[in-house]
Amino acid sequence: MIFEGLPGFSRHLRGLAGLLGRVPSQCAACHAWPSQRICNACVARFAQPANRCQRCALRVPAGVAVCGACLQHPPAFDACLAAVDYAYPWATALADFKFRADPGWAGALATLLRSTPWVEPTLEAADRVLPVPLSDERLRERGFNQSALLARHLAGAKADARSLLRLHASEAQSSLPRAQRLRNLRGAFAVEPARAATLRGQRVVVLDDVMTTGATAQAATLALREAGVAQVTVVVLARTALE
DSSP: OOOTTSTTHHHHHHHGGGOSOSSOBOOTTTOOSSBOSSOHHHHHHHOOOOOBOTTTOOBOOTTOOSOHHHHHSOOSSSEEEEEEESOTTHHHHHHHHHHTTOTTHHHHHHHHHHTSTTHHHHHHHOSEEEEOOOOHHHHHHHSSOHHHHHHHHHHGGGBOSSSEEEOSOOOOOTTSOHHHHHHHHTTOEEEOGGGHHHHTTOEEEEEEEEESSSHHHHHHHHHHHHTTOSEEEEEEEEEOSOO
């Protein structure tokens, strides 16, 4: 995807100046003080827009719109947008956010997402934004759903954490190949029956913090398609380099 001249590109760069909160602290990347969660200079350095596949958000060469894997096996979702690669300093920030009980990252990371090319128009066009739900067990361990917090900061009244349900937990996915992840997640998601009718024909954003193989987004999208959702765009903060 070539970003020069596209809606949101200049907004992405302008948005860097006010990114990542207003309360002074030490920059998590360069340790400058006082700063935001990550200082403006580090955001400008580590959050430059990249050419990405329109379907799965993997990096692709300039001029390429869709990667070979998505041409051969198109995902169930219509498009995917990612703010950054899953790399320093964002991987560390997400670990603090999710695993070290620091929900204060939500507003800063949501601002980063909103500043990403195409994300704001996608949010404006969507009828609702559905965070990927956690299992009850994982929610008890963590104390909050990081994707739901991001959705609340990112989408306001459009954030809907009740329509997409997670029916069961799956084993840790991080070290598994995509085929195994898909098997693990088969039947993991469903639409809340009492709300299914309101989703029919709608355009939704599925929001998650990280995409690795796309198995979670695929499984969630299949559940939404069964409910008659017309269009699904996946928005993630970070995209790994793994297919």
